[in-house]
Amino acid sequence: MKTLNQRAWFFVLPVLVLVAFNALIPIMTVVNYSVQETFGDNLFFWQGLDWFQQILRSDRFHAALGRQFLFTGLILAIEIPLGIIIALSMPRQGFWVPVCLVTMALPMLIPWNVVGSMWNIFTLPDIGLLGYFLNHTLGIPYDMTQSPIAAWITIVVMDVWHWTSLVVLLCYAGLMSIPDAYYQAAKIDGASSWAVFRYIQLPKMKTVLTIAILLRFMDSFNIYTEPFTLTGGGPGNSTTLLSIDLVKIALGQFDLGPAAAMSLIYFAITLLVSWVFYTVMTKGDTN
Amino acid sequence: MAVFKTLAASAIFSLFAAAAAAQKAGWGNVGQQQEETLTWAKWWTQPLWGGTWMAWTAATLTVFIFVFGAMIVLVALEFRYPGGQERRGVLNLITTRGDRLFLSLLGAVYIFLAWLGLFGMPLWAPLALSIGWGAFCFWKV
Numbered sequence: 372m373k374t375l376n377q378r379a380w381f382f383v384l385p386v387l388v389l390v391a392f393n394a395l396i397p398i399m400t401v402v403n404y405s406v407q408e409t410f411g412d413n414l415f416f417w418q419g420l421d422w423f424q425q426i427l428r429s430d431r432f433h434a435a436l437g438r439q440f441l442f443t444g445l446i447l448a449i450e451i452p453l454g455i456i457i458a459l460s461m462p463r464q465g466f467w468v469p470v471c472l473v474t475m476a477l478p479m480l481i482p483w484n485v486v487g488s489m490w491n492i493f494t495l496p497d498i499g500l501l502g503y504f505l506n507h508t509l510g511i512p513y514d515m516t517q518s519p520i521a522a523w524i525t526i527v528v529m530d531v532w533h534w535t536s537l538v539v540l541l542c543y544a545g546l547m548s549i550p551d552a553y554y555q556a557a558k559i560d561g562a563s564s565w566a567v568f569r570y571i572q573l574p575k576m577k578t579v580l581t582i583a584i585l586l587r588f589m590d591s592f593n594i595y596t597e598p599f600t601l602t603g604g605g606p607g608n609s610t611t612l613l614s615i616d617l618v619k620i621a622l623g624q625f626d627l628g629p630a631a632a633m634s635l636i637y638f639a640i641t642l643l644v645s646w647v648f649y650t651v652m653t654k655g656d657t658n
Numbered sequence: 659m660a661v662f663k664t665l666a667a668s669a670i671f672s673l674f675a676a677a678a679a680a681q682k683a684g685w686g687n688v689g690q691q692q693e694e695t696l697t698w699a700k701w702w703t704q705p706l707w708g709g710t711w712m713a714w715t716a717a718t719l720t721v722f723i724f725v726f727g728a729m730i731v732l733v734a735l736e737f738r739y740p741g742g743q744e745r746r747g748v749l750n751l752i753t754t755r756g757d758r759l760f761l762s763l764l765g766a767v768y769i770f771l772a773w774l775g776l777f778g779m780p781l782w783a784p785l786a787l788s789i790g791w792g793a794f795c796f797w798k799v
Contacts, residue, residue, distance in 0.1 A: 402721065407705075407715070409713070413709045413710060413713070415705050415713045417704065420779070427774060428775060643768070
């Protein structure tokens with residue numbers, strides 16, 4: 372029997388150290404803070420599970436959680452089908468392939484706070500290109516600083532603009548990996564384009580789609596910077612997503628205990644939904 | 659005159675004595691910290707290592723020792739019986755020992771949170787439920 376070289380394990384050590392410092396130690400600290408009260412100066416008083424109970428029963432948390440699920444649901448419902456459609460309509464070879472790819476990649480290169488500021492200025496009714504056009508040329512009242520509906524449309528469109536490309540690029544990579552023989556066989560059998568999509572392209576894209584859905588779920592569920600710079604959670608509380616509310620509690624009110632309890636509940640939700648997505652989408656492969 | 663002197667001296671003396679007694683009875687200790695008896699519950703929840711920024715307590719430390727201990731046990735089991743004891747359980751999922759531990763812990767978190775939100779303290783019932791759920795995970799899932 373061949374003995375395996377175990378030396379490769381040492382190459383994992385740097386990652387382990389990194390994960391310890393950017394994930395493990397912070398999460399341990401958050402668990403510690405979630406059961407204590409502090410007024411600063413490293414003085415802590417035991418609070419038990421009061422913060423958890425308070426958060427679980429607070430209307431403010433329920434409202435933010437509802438908005439968060441609405442936002443993530445909208446994002447997934449729009450970006451995944453749109454990404455697939457764009458990937459299917461991109462050319463497979465020739466001059467336009469790199470042009471399309473670079474154009475697609477551009478929004479993802481822009482820093483998140485810049486995206487928020489861009490869309491903020493873009494949609495302002497008096498000076499923004501889109502805002503001015505809608506309000507003064509078309510006569511549609513559209514002001515994301517006044518109307519919750521306009522604010523919601525703006526954050527959803529902004530996220531679609533920013534992140535659909537990720538889905539497109541992943542799907543395109545999946546499509547490119549399909550050998551021509553599959554298409555030739557489909558042509559010989561006289562398969563419709565829907566059948567080609569349903570039985571050749573979609574199954575071949577399944578792995579990358581799993582990754583795309585998981586990434587888009589986690590990113591949109593934990594989104595902070597873009598809506599914060601765009602609407603700041605307003606008008607009122609209408610776009611206060613979970614992370615914005617969390618930062619308000621932790622840094623605005625300096626309630627570290629309740630904020631820690633809330634972030635653990637937040638983490639548990641992200642973990643469960645990601646696990647369900649992953650299990651459902653990979654179930655076919657293991658059967 | 660001598661009688662008067664004696665009376666005055668004893669009056670002053672008794673004043674001091676009364677003040678001393680009052681001091682002893684507690685007025686002198688008003689501003690001082692009470693000497694606390696360190697009960698088991700206090701020790702369990704008071705800050706460890708004199709209050710550092712990570713704010714460890716014995717209770718939270720135990721949680722992590724339990725989780726990491728469980729992972730170490732899994733690693734040991736993997737060395738002794740390789741292959742992760744893979745099987746298809748009642749949920750029609752193919753799970754290994756690690757998956758079953760993950761499900762037990764995640765399920766326990768949700769059982770505790772649900773109980774805390776719906777009924778509040780004490781948490782003996784969700785503890786029993788979580789142990790039952792964990793046993794179910796390792797036995798059937």
